[in-house]
Amino acid sequence: MEDAVWKAVQEQCPDAHQVDLLIALPSFNHASTIGSVLKAILAGLNASFANASILIVNADVGSQDGTPGIVKQTVGDLVPVAVIQPLGEGSSASPFALNRLSYSGMPGREEAFRSFFVLTQRLQAKACAVIDANMRSVTAEWMSLLVKPVLESGADYVAPVFRRPRYEGSLTNNLIAPLTRSLYGKRVGCQVGGGYGFSPKMASTLFQKKFLWEGEAARFAIDSWLTTVAVAEGFQVWQARLGAKVQDHKAGAADVATSLVQAVGASYHYMEHYQDVWEKPTASSAVPEVGKPMETEVESTPIHVERMMKGFRQGLRDLLPIWEVILAPETLAGVLALGLKDDEDFRFPLALWVQTVYDFAVAYHEKAIHREHLLRSLMPLYLGRTSSVVLETRGGGPEMVQHTVEQGCQTFEAMKPYLVDRWRFQ
Amino acid sequence: MSEMWQEAMIAAYREMMNRAVLFLPKLMAMVTFLLVGLAVGWLVKLLLMHILKVVRFEVFCERMGLTSALAKGGVKQRMSDLIGRFSFWVVFLFFAFMGVDALDLPATANLMSAILGFLPHVIAAILVGLLGILLANFSGEAVLIAAVNAQIQGARFMANMVRWGVIIFTGAMVLTQLGIAKEIVVAAFSIIFGGIVLAMAIAVGLGGRTIAKEALERRLRREKAGDEFTHI
Incomplete structure (x- = not known):
């Protein structure tokens, strides 16, 4: 070539x-x-x-x-x-x-x-x-x-x-x-x-x-x-x-x-x-x-979280046997508890989200299940977290979303030892 | 009269002794075969289990859903234990049949060749069965995840349909491979699958005609109930 x-x-x-x-x-x-x-x-x-x-x-x-x-x-x-x-x-x-x-x-x-x-x-x-x-x-x-x-x-x-x-x-x-x-x-x-x-x-x-x-x-x-x-x-x-x-x-x-x-x-x-x-x-x-500093825009159409919430709840109902293999017991317990919340009060805690992402990384490394299946089964959890971010911030301006994203980055950094420990000693 | 009786007794005794002398080595050969079979079977089992441990076969089985599939079927043992035990019995039976063959009895004259002739079918059936279970679990899992991500309400039902479809298909193939009631298996399989397809056709054609029409229209017109933002 x-x-x-x-x-x-x-x-x-x-x-x-x-x-x-x-x-x-x-x-x-x-x-x-x-x-x-x-x-x-x-x-x-x-x-x-x-x-x-x-x-x-x-x-x-x-x-x-x-x-x-x-x-x-x-x-x-x-x-x-x-x-x-x-x-x-x-x-x-x-x-x-x-x-x-x-x-x-x-x-x-x-x-x-x-x-x-x-x-x-x-x-x-x-x-x-x-x-x-x-x-x-x-x-x-x-x-x-x-x-x-x-x-x-x-x-x-x-x-x-x-x-x-x-x-x-x-x-x-x-x-x-x-x-x-x-x-x-x-x-x-x-x-x-x-x-x-x-x-x-x-x-x-x-x-x-x-x-x-x-x-x-x-x-x-x-x-x-x-x-x-x-x-x-x-x-x-x-x-x-x-x-x-x-x-x-x-x-x-x-x-x-x-x-x-x-x-x-x-x-x-x-x-x-x-x-x-x-x-x-x-x-x-x-x-x-x-380049010139850029400001984050507000979306032109309102974001509806119902569809994403539905996806998360369906995952919780149907993909539990798969998540049991992938997630650590304490992470799974946290995710299960989310199913009890009403749509408007729904919040996917940041720490739980980070733990979820790290658990999936370890399971990917361990080849706990077929890797394509593993990645696809993350989808409902991602929808849950995205719904939560929208619900948490939709009353505020773009800065609030940026603040949430920055908080997410810091939590990912702070919880890195959790990933390293699980990666090494799983 | 007495001499004749005596001669007959002696002849019978000699005959029996001759037969015993001829049979004893065969019996000893059979016992030897059984003992060697036990020893070799045990060695093969140990060796195989060691190899399976080294290549992390158990992890592979868990990943492919074979362990959970067996657990659902009430089998609580590990897959490598099952394979070890199976290999022991295959080796032992192989030697046992050689032992029986060594007896040279008219009733068991062709036993060994008949068993050896059937063995490939058994091995093929076992392999087909194992692959079928793996495929069934893999396909079921793939359909379940895809259907959940597409937010289809009957995701679990669809996944089970696919899983059991593959299992039934595998079962039919295993029975055909073993030559057990071939005609009945083919007929039953055709009836079951034909029935399912017919039932689905009727269900869509009569019951879900409107839904199918709407779904097709959405697909052909590329109407998607998408999110209001891109994720990447």
């Missing part, structure tokens, strides 16, 4: 042996959006990197709507551009790819990123920015926000942070980010998609680490593990405040359970790999951020 990708670029851009910036766009039937994305990118490059040598690479995984043609047409002669097909070695036929496909909404996304990492290495690029072709909210400023920290401040990985309504990204805010923070000691938002910035060091490391692409890891979408691996490997992580996130495909909206399996599964999976890193006690620290 490595040589094929390089050959494809060389054929289209024979003069591109070394560049300063590699701008990469993975795409699949994104004809309706990729033109405007490219225009914003070109404006950004013109404004911030007018003197840099640049190559734009579009990794298209078989669009039927003429996406590659639009790329060539939009870029024209302004910047060298190459269109490659990243799929190779039968990777598209992997049965494990089905889950991550429905999560990211794009086939071959992981192979596209791998191709970008190869090209960053081969072209000796000083930075690589990956922008999703389905984004409607890309602005010229994104280029500077994603690339400058790498070029000027020594960042290895620039993760995106978006302005969102207060309950948006509930799984990320209540589970993934606090877990990552307590494990690896970095206060990162763990938001996914849109745009990323990579240093050549990070790109080359990610490409060379085979465990990220093979075996069980191949089940997880790249967006679900990029930040985790970056902080676990000790890379210089920055966050870029990119403003609003408007995209054609709403990731995670189709199937919450699949999103949960992908995001939580990746976190648990890499806990096994980076055990030596996270087992050490660490106090968390903030990561540098670029």
Whole structure:
């Protein structure tokens, strides 16, 4: 695959042996959006990197709507551009790819990123920015926000942070980010998609680490593990405040359970790999951020918790035999007691939630039941906790939600010894 | 008269002694086979249980729901104990049949070959049975979790249907493999499954026609009762 990708670029851009910036766009039937994305990118490059040598690479995984043609047409002669097909070695036929496909909404996304990492290495690029072709909210400023920290401040990985309504990204805010923070000691938002910035060091490391692409890891979408691996490997992580996130495909909206399996599964999976890193006690620290400060918005439509509560109560009724295997007895007792509360008085205590997440991590490690089943059976508990957060905070403003999320992060950190003890001595 | 009686007695005695002399080594061979069978069976049992312990077979069985499935069926022993005991009896019976064969009795002349001929069917039936139970538990669990996450009210009923469906199917395969009442098994299986499908068709067609219509409409029009926010 490595040589094929390089050959494809060389054929289209024979003069591109070394560049300063590699701008990469993975795409699949994104004809309706990729033109405007490219225009914003070109404006950004013109404004911030007018003197840099640049190559734009579009990794298209078989669009039927003429996406590659639009790329060539939009870029024209302004910047060298190459269109490659990243799929190779039968990777598209992997049965494990089905889950991550429905999560990211794009086939071959992981192979596209791998191709970008190869090209960053081969072209000796000083930075690589990956922008999703389905984004409607890309602005010229994104280029500077994603690339400058790498070029000027020594960042290895620039993760995106978006302005969102207060309950948006509930799984990320209540589970993934606090877990990552307590494990690896970095206060990162763990938001996914849109745009990323990579240093050549990070790109080359990610490409060379085979465990990220093979075996069980191949089940997880790249967006679900990029930040985790970056902080676990000790890379210089920055966050870029990119403003609003408007995209054609709403990731995670189709199937919450699949999103949960992908995001939580990746976190648990890499806990096994980076055990030596996270087992050490660490106090968390903030990561540098670029971009204008953003305020959390209030949701435009009121959030109804009835459906989520129903999901939690059904889980309590039907999944008890499975939870008995996964949860520690005291955690299970706490969860059972929640079933006695009325909907309006319902509260899923934070400490109990953290204990639940840690128990699931230990059970995942111990392979207490089939791992996919284990992750999916977390779903009703997650709905219970999310309902509780909404009920606790809906009277207050966005700051109250942020305060609750921060409290969650601190509790995750404070209860880390519980996880370490159970992980070691279960 | 007396001489004739004496000769007859002596001839009978000699005949009996000859037979006894011929039979005794066979009897001793049988006893030896039984003793060796006991020893080898015990050794195989110990070895197998040790290997199963090393490869954490018990944990695997718990994970796959085999232990709980056996417990539900009233079997309280550990799976590795059961396998150990089974291996002992297989080895012991193997030697016992060799012993019986060594007796060279007309009634047991083809016993060993008949048993050896049937053994593959028994082993295949056991394997099919074990795999069937594993598959039944796995499928039942998967359906239960998926149905709960989809907030379908009859989640447990659906999971049980799938689990018992696979178990019945496995039972039919095991009996067919053992050659027990093949025709009856096939007929009974066809009737049961055909009946279930017919019952479901009638239930959906008559009783749940409106619900099925609405569900199909929702699916085809991609109407989802989704949450008001994204989770990732």
